[in-house]
Amino acid sequence: MTHIDAGAELDPVHPVPVPAPAADGGLTAAEVAERVARGAVNDVPVRSSRSLAEIVRANVFTRFNAIIGVLWLVMLFVAPFQDSLFGYVIIANTGIGIIQEWRAKKTLDSLAVIGEAKPTVRRDGEALEVSTSEIVLDDLIEIGPGDKAVVDGECVEADGLEIDESLLTGEADPVVKQPGDPIMSGSFVVAGGGAFRATKVGREAYAVQLAEEASRFTLVHSELRTGISTILKYVTWMMIPAAIGLVITQLVVKSHDLKESIARTVGGIVPMVPEGLVLLTSVAFAIGVIRLGRKQCLVQELPAIEGLARIDTVCLDKTGTLTEGGMDVTELRPLNGSDETYVRRVLGSLGESDPRPNASLQAIIDAYPDAEDWRCTESLPFSSARKYSGASFSEGNGESSTWLLGAPDVLLGADDPALAETERLNEQGLRVLLLARTTGDLDDPEVAHGASAAALVVLEQRLRPDAADTLRYFAEQDVRAKVISGDNAVSVGAVAGKLGLKGTTVDARHLPSDPEDMANALDEGTVFGRVTPQQKRDMVGALQSHGHNVAMTGDGVNDVLALKDADIGVSMGSGSEATRAVAQIVLLNNSFATLPDVVAEGRRVIGNITRVATLFLVKTVYSVLLALLVVCWQVEYPFLPRHLTLLSTLTIGVPAFFLALAPNTERAQPHFVRRVMRYSIPGGVVAGVATFATYLIARHYYTGKGSLDAETSVATLTLFLISMWVLAIIARPYTWWRVVLVASMGAGFLLVLAVPWLQDFFALKLVGVTMPWIAVGISVVAAAALELTWKWVDRRVPA
Numbered sequence: 001m002t003h004i005d006a007g008a009e010l011d012p013v014h015p016v017p018v019p020a021p022a023a024d025g026g027l028t029a030a031e032v033a034e035r036v037a038r039g040a041v042n043d044v045p046v047r048s049s050r051s052l053a054e055i056v057r058a059n060v061f062t063r064f065n066a067i068i069g070v071l072w073l074v075m076l077f078v079a080p081f082q083d084s085l086f087g088y089v090i091i092a093n094t095g096i097g098i099i100q101e102w103r104a105k106k107t108l109d110s111l112a113v114i115g116e117a118k119p120t121v122r123r124d125g126e127a128l129e130v131s132t133s134e135i136v137l138d139d140l141i142e143i144g145p146g147d148k149a150v151v152d153g154e155c156v157e158a159d160g161l162e163i164d165e166s167l168l169t170g171e172a173d174p175v176v177k178q179p180g181d182p183i184m185s186g187s188f189v190v191a192g193g194g195a196f197r198a199t200k201v202g203r204e205a206y207a208v209q210l211a212e213e214a215s216r217f218t219l220v221h222s223e224l225r226t227g228i229s230t231i232l233k234y235v236t237w238m239m240i241p242a243a244i245g246l247v248i249t250q251l252v253v254k255s256h257d258l259k260e261s262i263a264r265t266v267g268g269i270v271p272m273v274p275e276g277l278v279l280l281t282s283v284a285f286a287i288g289v290i291r292l293g294r295k296q297c298l299v300q301e302l303p304a305i306e307g308l309a310r311i312d313t314v315c316l317d318k319t320g321t322l323t324e325g326g327m328d329v330t331e332l333r334p335l336n337g338s339d340e341t342y343v344r345r346v347l348g349s350l351g352e353s354d355p356r357p358n359a360s361l362q363a364i365i366d367a368y369p370d371a372e373d374w375r376c377t378e379s380l381p382f383s384s385a386r387k388y389s390g391a392s393f394s395e396g397n398g399e400s401s402t403w404l405l406g407a408p409d410v411l412l413g414a415d416d417p418a419l420a421e422t423e424r425l426n427e428q429g430l431r432v433l434l435l436a437r438t439t440g441d442l443d444d445p446e447v448a449h450g451a452s453a454a455a456l457v458v459l460e461q462r463l464r465p466d467a468a469d470t471l472r473y474f475a476e477q478d479v480r481a482k483v484i485s486g487d488n489a490v491s492v493g494a495v496a497g498k499l500g501l502k503g504t505t506v507d508a509r510h511l512p513s514d515p516e517d518m519a520n521a522l523d524e525g526t527v528f529g530r531v532t533p534q535q536k537r538d539m540v541g542a543l544q545s546h547g548h549n550v551a552m553t554g555d556g557v558n559d560v561l562a563l564k565d566a567d568i569g570v571s572m573g574s575g576s577e578a579t580r581a582v583a584q585i586v587l588l589n590n591s592f593a594t595l596p597d598v599v600a601e602g603r604r605v606i607g608n609i610t611r612v613a614t615l616f617l618v619k620t621v622y623s624v625l626l627a628l629l630v631v632c633w634q635v636e637y638p639f640l641p642r643h644l645t646l647l648s649t650l651t652i653g654v655p656a657f658f659l660a661l662a663p664n665t666e667r668a669q670p671h672f673v674r675r676v677m678r679y680s681i682p683g684g685v686v687a688g689v690a691t692f693a694t695y696l697i698a699r700h701y702y703t704g705k706g707s708l709d710a711e712t713s714v715a716t717l718t719l720f721l722i723s724m725w726v727l728a729i730i731a732r733p734y735t736w737w738r739v740v741l742v743a744s745m746g747a748g749f750l751l752v753l754a755v756p757w758l759q760d761f762f763a764l765k766l767v768g769v770t771m772p773w774i775a776v777g778i779s780v781v782a783a784a785a786l787e788l789t790w791k792w793v794d795r796r797v798p799a
Contacts, residue, residue, distance in 0.1 A: 621684020
């Protein structure tokens with residue numbers, strides 16, 4: 001089959017010619033080199049991650065690092081080395097954070113290169129695939145269905161070209177483009193094909209300017225990130241009065257040695273700062289990205305891992321998600337006395353008429369050869385909105401004909417007998433296309449009216465072998481699956497049934513348009529067919545209006561709007577460039593079975609950070625309380641910085657690192673701040689009161705020279721034992737490694753008490769027998785109070 005040439009005479013029956021390719025071979029190699037030399041290149045920053053300088057800046061220049069940094073410098077001049085250990089711990093923590101995020105960045109960047117779409121440009125008369133950053137000004141870029149315009153330009157060639165600009169303008173209706181029309185970066189092709197010349201590249205492009213104005217990228221909402229910021233804000237406000245009171249008490253009211261007073265003041269301020277909490281959250285996210293990267297899953301925004309773990313509804317597109325992209329023609333059924341040989345020629349010519357066939361048309365191309373003597377005079381590319389494509393031909397014998405290929409229930413009247421046969425085939429999970437002849441013009445919106453059915457093309461879809469297991473996983477996790485497809489509802493329902501998904505099947509053409517009524521219908525139904533792209537978007541919004549956290553998966557152009565609006569968008573790596581651009585998670589291996597891994601990784605991060613946040617914030621609460629009690633009683637602060645560095649390392653720092661990276665399958669729970677604070681506040685109060693009570697008793701028990709050191713030692717013993725009990729509660733349910741972890745921390749403290757040089761280094765020496773045993777007794781009572789208080793909180797204080 002041959003296309004009509006530019007300048008060829010018009011068909012007498014069909015006077016509208018196919019737009020011929022312009023005689024434009026694009027830029028020459030010399031022209032490209034000249035533009036590269038003057039910097040007219042599309043050098044847009046990579047989306048996937050921030051630079052090394054930004055990572056270092058974010059980890060080093062924090063509010064709490066500034067506070068601790070100043071206190072550390074003071075301690076280096078006024079106190080022994082062991083009282084400034086906390087500063088070195090902060091340096092180590094910050095270094096770990098930078099290294100882990102750098103590793104995550106390299107993983108993201110390498111995956112982004114693998115998953116990057118390579119636009120097709122025409123240079124020296126040849127079509128070449130280049131990376132987005134290699135496009136230069138005036139490049140001629142070819143585009144087809146699913147392609148995203150990566151730079152601004154002017155349309156040069158158009159063959160039924162329809163562009164969706166909704167992500168830029170908010171207008172949902174596709175815009176038909178003709179040569180000379182502008183094409184904006186960030187828009188994408190929904191039908192047809194063509195080429196445009198790049199007029200603005202790099203930071204001058206519209207989409208880049210728009211993105212930078214909107215803080216560059218729309219970030220996924222992270223309850224963890226927001227919650228920790230809220231907690232840190234409250235901690236800062238609590239620290240200020242407590243620290244001021246401590247400074248006045250230790251330096252003015254108690255007229256002790258200046259260096260000793262400064263050391264004890266700093267010892268009271270440093271533990272108020274939950275310095276490791278932000279670090280651990282970053283490390284947990286970063287390690288999650290690295291783990292998922294090994295499974296060919298590109299997480300474009302770190303908190304997306306958390307977002308997917310919180311979803312309760314996942315909307316699945318059938319094609320490319322539940323089924324593999326390819327299809328096979330299993331049967332051809334001529335209708336109304338049509339000649340099968342002639343129908344095969346029509347189908348072969350239709351396949352050849354579309355330069356960018358979808359999966360259905362590709363199966364037809366594979367099954368039926370092109371009719372060499374047929375000539376395409378006009379074509380209508382497939383659109384998911386209208387559900388059919390078409391072409392006009394000049395046949396070998398000189399006759400002309402116009403054909404449509406698409407959904408039978410769209411092209412035929414409701415009473416057509418062919419629909420009954422279609423229905424039976426759909427019930428078997430088969431996909432059916434109708435070939436129909438029409439007398440209308442392809443550019444007429446009513447071209448399908450009065451079309452005559454010629455044949456049914458029966459296609460079999462290849463089910464993904466892992467789809468059934470993945471759907472079963474979501475069912476077990478109380479995540480509702482909704483199949484939303486543009487295909488026939490009965491056919492989609494049959495495919496879902498084969499995969500074990502049970503529920504009502506609904507034809508989306510009968511869904512109510514009112515958002516509330518639609519949301520109710522969505523709650524009741526499971527499988528939805530004949531869904532338009534705009535409906536997909538409306539359905540996501542309706543589900544969200546009922547309080548659902550919605551994830552949307554897809555790979556086609558018709559999924560873009562819904563992916564953008566969903567709480568989490570998941571795209572297949574083989575999907576269109578537009579879907580990959582708006583999705584937060586891209587499955588580069590095209591395996592739907594990777595989703596459970598992402599959910600599990602998110603649950604691990606959320607569950608573990610909630611656990612360890614309690615450890616950090618119990619310390620903050622008891623530190624603030626101790627400072628206030630010291631101010632009220634006007635006594636020396638009971639600890640030096642070295643004591644709290646030792647306690648923090650053994651009861652928080654080391655165990656929190658292991659607990660944050662441990663497996664955790666608990667379902668993600670909302671209200672992070674409330675959930676953490678309802679344990680941290682009573683836990684910190686119990687620990688602070690018990691420790692201060694021990695300290696006051698010790699002040700009456702010990703007298704004479706060295707009494708303050710003895711009082712500090714028993715207070716440290718009390719606080720360590722209570723902190724160990726908090727750790728023991730947080731570590732539940734016990735596994736062998738959790739028991740070993742808790743036991744090792746206890747053994748570390750015993751080692752300090754047993755080895756003389758460590759006793760001297762940490763200024764810890766228990767004097768006598770009576771007072772240490774009183775400290776143990778108070779710790780036991782405090783531990784029992786902790787258990788009872790937290791159980792009462794579980795019952796009475798909602799999360």
